[in-house]
Amino acid sequence: MSIPTGRFAPTPSGRLHLGNILCAMLAYLSARSRGGRFLLRIEDVDIPRCPRRLARQCIDDLSWLGFTWDETPLYQSERTDIYRKYLDHLTADGHTYPCFCTRAQLMSLAAPNLGDTQVVYQRTCANLSPAEAAQRALTRAPAIRLRVPDEEVSFTDGLFGLQQENLARDCGDFILQRSDGLFGYQLAVVVDDALSGVSEVVRGRDILSATPRQMYLQHLLHFPVPQYLHIPLLVDAQGRRLAKRDKDLDLSALAQLFTPAEILGMLAYSAGLLPAVHPATLEQLIPLFDWAKVKTDDLRLPALDSL
Ligand code: GLU
Secondary structure, rough: OOEEEEEEEOOOOOOHHHHHHHHHHHHHHHOOOOOOOEEEOOOOOOOOOOOHHHHHHHHHHHHOOOOOOOOOOOHHHHHHHHHHHHHHHHHHHEEEEEEOOOOHHHHHHOOOOOOOOOOOOOOOOOOOOOOHHHHHHHHOOOOEEEEEOOEEEEEOOOOOEEEEHHHHEEEOOOOOOOOOOEEOHHHHHHHHHHHHHOOEHHHHHHHHHHHHHHHHHHHHOOOOOOOEEEEEOOOOOOOOOOOOOHHHEEHHHHHHHHHHHHHHHHHHHHHHOOOOOOOHHHHHHHHOOHHHHOOOOEEEOOOOHHH
16 A cells, blocks of 8 residues: 655645644644655645745745655646646547636626535536637637536545535536636646645645535546545634634734744644643644544634633
């Protein structure tokens, strides 16, 4: 059997947040507690939103917290030729089509929302003739969508159990490349996880509903399916969802107040790995790690001012 390979794949559009660090910690402990490899991938595929300065800051913050990784971190912004190659495969096999819809059109045609932010595409451009598409491309650069079948995809999440989704009904034809040329998250993640040999994907529960789309891409591209473990949301001591705008919960503020071991200790406590809040390094947490201790309810932080 090959060595378990986990990864953390942050989007550096801001400073690392406690929720990101929790995810990194669980991904790391899960891999390392089984003698596995751990990789870091910077998901800056949306290049304008993710300046290199923030990516470097993210790497420095992870090092400060004590994380180590086994290969040089990948930057998605440097891998666009690779994504293009896989997109070309999908297009050559007839799985894609150009979509000329504007954002305003998409919103006005949207079917009732399914999932948090997901809108099922109504296939307005799915059956354009090649001549029509070529004509439209003269005035508007298209996005490229993946045609999905009316099929169920199911998988067993390591924490949330059996998940099932009908691709056509629940997610619709989704974007692989945006009209501005940037590649979509789904394609980049699938290609990178497969080419890096990732066998275990630990990430936030907010991405759970994207997994069937990614599995369909894996199927089309003949990639193996990793084990998925989506982790519950981290909420504050009052049970409120943490938001990126809570600046006091990102590392720029926390690093002034707490040591790395204090930050990891409170997250490990929230995740059920420690019976009480006390400082703990990653090395100290490795032998304590067990997925059976992590519950699927929201993970509640201790009150930060009481520490
Ligand atoms: N880049 C995504 C995020 O920061 C995570 C994607 C993944 O882990 O697959 O939310």
